[in-house]
Amino acid sequence: PFIRWPETILESKNLNSSVEDIKGTKEEKVEQKLTEKKNNGFREKFEAKHRATDGHFVRSKAEMIIDNWLYMAELVHAYERKLPIEEDVYSDFYIPTGKVYIEFWGFENNEKYLARKKEKQEIYKKYDFNLIELTDDDVLNLDDVLPRLLLKYGVQAY
Structure with a gap:
């Protein structure tokens, strides 16, 4: 057969x-x-040089803190995972357990970055992906913020 x-x-x-x-x-x-x-795209401009506890190399200290938090919470996760769509879009983090994508928005004062942020948000909405969006303030309070946001998608952090 x-x-x-x-x-x-x-x-x-x-x-x-x-x-x-x-x-x-x-x-x-x-x-x-x-x-x-x-070309001088984002990945070329910002090298992944910060090493997280689990060995992932990430592009910023904030992403390192998020990655370390996910690792310490024993949550399986991927860094810079391509979304399963035709468009060439990568999430900052992906948690397979709840099919949850996490985006950290860091450059809030850059016009190009804000345009790309809006574009990515529209793509997440278009495909109805589970998305958690984090800011600098959220990173300062991950223990309070992230478990609550993950729970919305059925992901238990502790």
Whole structure:
């Protein structure tokens, strides 16, 4: 017995991306794209140089604090995970347990950043993704803020 998949499924970028993730072939393609593409995008401008307790390299001290909090709360999480959509959008953090995406909004006084923030918020809304948005003030009070926000999506922090 075998299955004959429709062409639309076989050509799905999301499906192919997921298969590449599982097979471990995606990183090779990502590295190839990065060397080919020499633009000054966000990832090139802000190197992930802060090492979190769990070994993730993140781009800011605030992201490091969030990552460390998730690790200490024993929550499985991914850093800079691509959203399962056609658009090339990455979340700051992803928690598979509740299918929750976390965005930390840090550069609130930068026009380009604010435009990108609005664009990303619209994408999260368009696809009805579970989204937690954190600010600098939230990072100062993660123990109070994050468990409450996670609980909305059925994720128990403690």
